[in-house]
Amino acid sequence: MVEGAGRAKAWICGVLLAVCSMQSAFAEASRPDRAGFAASLCGDGAAQSKALDEFVRLSGEAAIDDLAVAGDLLRGMLERRFLCLGDATLLLDKAGASEGRDVASGTVHTAAGGRSPVLGLRQRALVETASGIAALVAGETVELRSKGLAAVERRMAGVPEAVLVRAHKTESDAGLKAAIGVAAQGAALSSTDPARRLAAIGAVADTPSGAAFSRLSALKTDQAYRADAEFRAALDAGVARVERAIWIGNGLAVLYNGLSFASILFMAAAGLAIIFGLMGVINLAQGEFIMVGAYAAYGVQEVFRRFAPGFLDLYLLAAIPVAFLAAALVGIVIEALILRHLYRRPLMSLLATWAVSLFLINLVRVVFGSQNLQFAMPSYVSGGMPLYADFIVTWNRLFAIAFATATLVLTLLILKRTPLGLDIRAVTQNRDMAACLGIRTRRVDRLAFGFGSGLAGLAGVALCPIYSVNPGMGTTFIVDSFMVVVLGGVGTVIGTLVAALGIGGANVLIEPLYGAVAAKVIVLAGIILFLQRRPEGLFAVRRRR
């Protein structure tokens, strides 16, 4: 097998060799002697350094296959698979193997009597860099090449620009290509050629990020900054541009986080607002319905893991209806067993739902334990897309926002376009009149309670890629979602939406300035003040009670 692979590699090398020799006569002329290179690696420190320096200097122009072979040698050296045996050099398949191939002839030799060349500190660094260069340019997999880039970046000063330019040109993987571009820019920034440096400053400022900022501001200590007016002007302009872009990018990120927080709040509060508008019951267990939704998502994940591991990525989508139904079912059961008896005593229903929440939290704690649940993150909710400066559109938050938007549309459709929605609005506006007209208000109550609970369950699915899931998770959101209901007004979905956006936005806007606690204090004070003007909330439904 190994023999076969070796032969195949040799064949590929041969083909590459032919291609390269056709391409460039220059490469032909400057081709280092492989056997000589290997031999000098067996020499003393000075000989090793000379050979390695030479290799690094020429690596920008060297043929691919030469780099590949040299890369093999150097990696072998670092892994102690490279042996010197008199004049010959051997490369073993693995450290400590009894025989290996002769580097010059390719024949198999016994390793007996061979020694690994000793590397000094400087030589080891050189070998690492050289091996990195070889891997970066000639590595066969993306992983090898990105390891090579990491090695090269550690000692950027000694690496010729041509290496990075070349690697950037030939790289096929987009992410790695960008990384190489950044590294090349960095190298250009410390170039000795002023024109190149100016161009590099412009290029770095074109792709602003926190890293670009620190890289540019580091240049202010460069002596050229004091000596060269043109350089100074270019650098100052570049830094200013990057700063502005970072500021905008951070602003966008804050808004984005606020939007995703508001989305979760909206989903938690929409059900609350509908239920409150309809029955005057504040459901203190709404947070626990969120938890039920999240745990249902976990259950779906476990089922997928057991029965359809190939489709594990889809569990989050499959969990959407399951979580809705699970939370709705719990809600309907609670309504039928408990709340039905308490509609005329709203304050007692407050205590009853608190008892339910206490019960659910502890039930889940006993059954599942109180640790955070581990979720497998499907590909569509992990990672993100860099949009501008340091602002990354993360998929998990986008998922929550899209989810909330879909929920909003669905809720509005159900309330405005279905018979159940008509009933709910009628009972909300005037319960007695609706009952007189033959609407079965008790049934409407039950269905609406189930619907509202189901919405909380959906919130649970939306937040499990973002927040940690544990029995006490509901309490984190519950006070905020109450405030959303109070601010938005009773029984209006639009009011809930506006209030969720307002409270979510205010929280994340104030947070970076004064801290999370101050944000909550200010938001609460703002709500109390707002209620002075409009005790009914932003959008109150006209109704009789």
Place this chain on the structure above:
Amino acid sequence: MKGAVETVPMRAPRRLVPALADDPLLAAVIGLVLAAALALVLLQPAPYLVNMAGQLAAFAILAVSLDLVWGYLGILSLGHGLFFAIGGYVCAMHLLSHAYAVTGVAPDLMQFMGWKSLPLYWWGLTSAPYALGLALALAAAIAFVFGFASFRSRVNGVYFSIISQALVYVAMLLMFRNDTGLGGNNGMTGFPLLFGHPIGAPGVVTGLAVATLVTLALVLAGTRALVVGRIGRRMLACRDDEARLRTLGYSTTRLKLGIWCLSATIAALAGILYVPQVGIINPRVLSPDLSVEIAVWVAIGGMGRLAGAVIGAVAVNALKFWLSAAMPEAWPFILSGLVLVVVLGLPNGLLDLATLRPKPTWLRRDGRLG
């Protein structure tokens, strides 16, 4: 004794003794409380029993303060833990600065915060009367600001409950921070002295418990006098139909605000008495759950009756002391079950068991209360 719940008497008795004679249950409770205080002095039981009696009495005072606004005024506060904590925190500050002044040993808090001396807002707290006044005034002031904003804009019912819950929640977040200078997450603990005596000494423990019990008796007598008087009649009227009372020309805002501030002050008093007995105060006192629990005590004991609040607080907490040691896993389930049973089956709490009148008719007729 007509129903289990206080109803508006035709003519309000003006004096305390007839007021108590009207409610034999409350008179019995007050008698029991005083008897317990006497027993602690005479029988000298084990210190942990004495301590427990003192803590239960402090909780009972807290429950009475909530019953005053919920049972008699229809305002359910889910943030009464805030006023309790204000009393507790100021008391802890007094104990620490007092000990610092007497012994000269800097409290842990100062070392933790890296203070050379106590900051300005601790000034004067070595004096017990000033600390007492400050705690009560602070609780009343905060209650006034919050109550004024809420009652003026006619925020009531469930709205008021959840905003008061948000208030205590925000206060908890605030106190969890270290830079408030009140111990942050750890709170304040390790009080060595009370009025110059070692706080763990049997005499001090008994003294504290007796003081708390006597305070409870005084609070009960005082609130009873209040609720049977003219103001009390207005309170019940406001609870049953606020709009009508307002139409009749009474300022319900002023009435509610006054009682609300009084209730906050009583809660702060409970906090003051509670902290030296448990020896610690931390932000967990401000957790919204604890504030709901106060309402649970009142509901279980029987809201709208002062005796009910005491019975509920003592029964639930005694059960909690016992069960959270015996089977901590089961306690939340028992508590939630208890709440559901009471809420669904016994609208007036345990007092219903005594009168065996399951559902008084006013509950069905009038949706406002409950």
